[in-house]
Each structure stands twice: as C-alpha cells, then as structure tokens.
Amino acid sequence: MKRIGVLTSGGDAPGMNAAIRAVVRKSIFMGREVFGIHRGYLGLINGEIKKMNLGSVADIIHRGGTILLTARCEEFKTEEGQQKAIDNLRKYGIEGLIVIGGDGSFRGALDLGKRGFPVIGVPGTIDNDIPCTDYSIGFDTAINTVIEIINKIRDTATSHERTFVIEVMGRDSGWIALESGLAGGAESILVPEVKFNIEQICDKLLKGYRRGKLHSIIIVAEGAARGFDIGEAIKERTGFETRVTVLGHIQRGGTPTAMDRILASRLGAKAVDLLIQGERNKMVGIKGKDIVAIDLDKVLSEKKEFDFNIYELANTLSI
Incomplete structure (x- = not known):
C-alpha cells in the first residue's frame, strides 16, 4: 500500500488533529504518501482531496476541532x-482509508469496506459511546471542560445558596454525565x-438542606431528560431557587488534554500500521493500556x- 487517505466525520472532538498528525507523519515515516479528505464523506464525493506533507500537520497537536473539517x-x-466516493479514491490512487x-462514521466506513475498499476506523467522539474501546478521542477533554464549569458554578451556587442543574451532552449515552458528575461531586447524576x-432526588436535596448544605449540583445527560424540566420539577417539589445551565457545544471545543493527545497519537499510528499490514474493516481502540484492533462489524453490532459500579460509587459518595 503506497497511498493512504484520512478523513474526519461526524461531530468534531478535541484530539482529532492529533490523530490526523499521527496518521500523516507515521505514513511518511513508513515511506507512504498520505492524502487528506476535507469535509468528510461529502468532500470524498466532491473530490476535496489534497496530498499532505510534514508541514501540513505542523503545530496542530494542541488545537481542538479538525483541520480537515467535517460535514454531514x-x-x-x-x-x-x-x-462516487470509491471512484474518487481510485482517481487519486488511494489504496486504504482511515476514518x-x-x-x-464507522457505518459509512464499513459500507466502503463491503465494496472491497480497505478501511480502518479511529474512534473520535466526546460521547465515549463506541463499544470495544475504553475511551474515544475527545472524551477526556470534554469531561474536564464540564468539571471546570462545575467548579465555577459551584462558587455561585454556594454564594447564593441555590440548586444548579447542569445539562451535558452525550446523545443516548451517560458517560459524560457519569464521570464529570463523580469528579465534580454532584449530588445527583441523571443518565439514560x-x-x-425525581422524588428521590428531591428527598436527597431536602435532607442535605436540613443538615446545613448551602448548595447542590445536579448533572443531567441530554439523553436522560431536559435540564429545564428537571429544574422546574425540583423547584415545584422543594421550593428551592433553582438555576439551569445547558452546556451544549462548548463541550466539543478547546485544547485537548494530554490524555487525548497521547491516545489520538497512538490510535492514528496504529491505524497506519494495520493498513500497511494488509488489515481492513477494523477499528483501533484501547483496552487497559493496550492498543487493540476489532472488526468493525463487531463494533457496530x-x-x-455502562459502568454501573462508578454510578453506584457516585451515589454513595453524594449522601
């Protein structure tokens, strides 16, 4: 395999640039040419494909988002x-694609794989909802962003003796809410x-108030409920002055953490290795400290x- 393509697709995640950098530099180190596809599968169909060199990925390891852009x-x-996408890949002589x-994005990659084109997936999403890997690129940065905001809101919550409801992203997954809630000391964590x-949540708030607690933080995953609905329910049942903050897309941006940069670098480099070794239709992931390769069919099936042990621990420590 002499030419490798790389694209980013779906929602952006901090660390994607570090993964792109690893793919480009590992490919060049191994004597291969590498081409960047801009705007994901849309750019692949439209032929937005450019050859990349060492300078193409200089000074991007610390940047959030994706220099290759992304689109639906x-x-x-x-x-x-x-x-049309495969025709464009062949037009540029690209023999394998890293998504x-x-x-x-992986479903799209597997569609190409089933048509005979070699693909390797690299998990990049703040939701951390990809099976067969402990973490996906962007998750660690996202929860650290949430924790920073929890810390700031807690100052105001204490000063005004208020209950704050914070709605976080995650789609149908509660991982962001779970880990940020535990690390941020939330009183309750709502996950799908x-x-x-809601009665138990309010009882816990009232119990804390009776023992002199000045404030409370409730973390709500977007897949579990609307933050404003929970805020209204708490106010109605307890009479507490309640404020709601919906974090939204702020969780996707920002400088990636060291963990995300290292994870992205390891996964991107491994994806190149797999293509050169003749592997196809795989996803690279991390299990414990090891980088592993899993069939895309298995990942998507x-x-x-969910880690219920962490969930129970959070409940235990928030009494």
Missing part, C-alpha cells in the same frame, strides 16, 4: 454516493442508562456497556 452527507448513504469519527425518580 446524505448522498453518501446511497449506493451511487458510495460508488476518524463515531458510530455513524438508569431510570431516575454491540452497545457500549
């Missing part, structure tokens, strides 16, 4: 769109994986397991 593409879901993104009882 309905046309790629059609057979005609997929064939950095989430499950939707666990059915919550499973659901990431």
Whole structure:
C-alpha cells in the first residue's frame, strides 16, 4: 500500500488533529504518501482531496476541532454516493482509508469496506459511546471542560445558596454525565442508562438542606431528560431557587488534554500500521493500556456497556 487517505466525520472532538498528525507523519515515516479528505464523506464525493506533507500537520497537536473539517452527507448513504466516493479514491490512487469519527462514521466506513475498499476506523467522539474501546478521542477533554464549569458554578451556587442543574451532552449515552458528575461531586447524576425518580432526588436535596448544605449540583445527560424540566420539577417539589445551565457545544471545543493527545497519537499510528499490514474493516481502540484492533462489524453490532459500579460509587459518595 503506497497511498493512504484520512478523513474526519461526524461531530468534531478535541484530539482529532492529533490523530490526523499521527496518521500523516507515521505514513511518511513508513515511506507512504498520505492524502487528506476535507469535509468528510461529502468532500470524498466532491473530490476535496489534497496530498499532505510534514508541514501540513505542523503545530496542530494542541488545537481542538479538525483541520480537515467535517460535514454531514446524505448522498453518501446511497449506493451511487458510495460508488462516487470509491471512484474518487481510485482517481487519486488511494489504496486504504482511515476514518476518524463515531458510530455513524464507522457505518459509512464499513459500507466502503463491503465494496472491497480497505478501511480502518479511529474512534473520535466526546460521547465515549463506541463499544470495544475504553475511551474515544475527545472524551477526556470534554469531561474536564464540564468539571471546570462545575467548579465555577459551584462558587455561585454556594454564594447564593441555590440548586444548579447542569445539562451535558452525550446523545443516548451517560458517560459524560457519569464521570464529570463523580469528579465534580454532584449530588445527583441523571443518565439514560438508569431510570431516575425525581422524588428521590428531591428527598436527597431536602435532607442535605436540613443538615446545613448551602448548595447542590445536579448533572443531567441530554439523553436522560431536559435540564429545564428537571429544574422546574425540583423547584415545584422543594421550593428551592433553582438555576439551569445547558452546556451544549462548548463541550466539543478547546485544547485537548494530554490524555487525548497521547491516545489520538497512538490510535492514528496504529491505524497506519494495520493498513500497511494488509488489515481492513477494523477499528483501533484501547483496552487497559493496550492498543487493540476489532472488526468493525463487531463494533457496530454491540452497545457500549455502562459502568454501573462508578454510578453506584457516585451515589454513595453524594449522601
């Protein structure tokens, strides 16, 4: 394999640039040419493909977002769109493709794989909802962003003796809420994986108030409930002055943490190794300290397991 392509797709995640950098520099180190596809599958269909060199990825390891840009593409879901994408890859002599993104991006990659084109997936999503890997690129940065905001809101919550509800992202996954809630000392964490009882949440708040607690923080995953609905329910049942903050896309941006930069570098380099070794239709991931390769079919057929032990620990420590 002499020419490798790389693209980012779906929602951006801090650390994607570090992964791009690793793909480009490892490919060149191994004597291969590497081409960047701009705007994901949309750019692949439109032929937005450029050869990359060492300078193309200089000074990007610390930047959030993705220098290759990303976009949604309905046309790629059609057979005609997929064939057009493969035709463009072959036009540039690209023999293997590395796709950095989430499950939707991987489904697109597997569609290309089923048409005989070698693909390797690199998990990049702040939601951390990709099975068969402990972490995805961007998750660590996202939860650290949430924790920083929790710390700031707690100052105001204490000063005004208020209850704050903070809604975080995660789609149908509660991982951001879970880990940021534990690290941020939240009184309650609402996630889609666990059915919550608003009466129990309010009882815990009232119990804390009676023992002199000045404030409370409730973390709500967007897949579990709307933050404003929870805020209204708490105010109605307790009479506490409640404020709601919806963090939104602020969680996607920012300088990636050291953990995300290192993870992205390791996964990107491993993806290049796999293509050169003749592997295809795989995803690279991390299990413990080891970088592993898993069939994309397996990844897309499973659901990431929620860590109920961490959830119970958070409940225990928030009494």
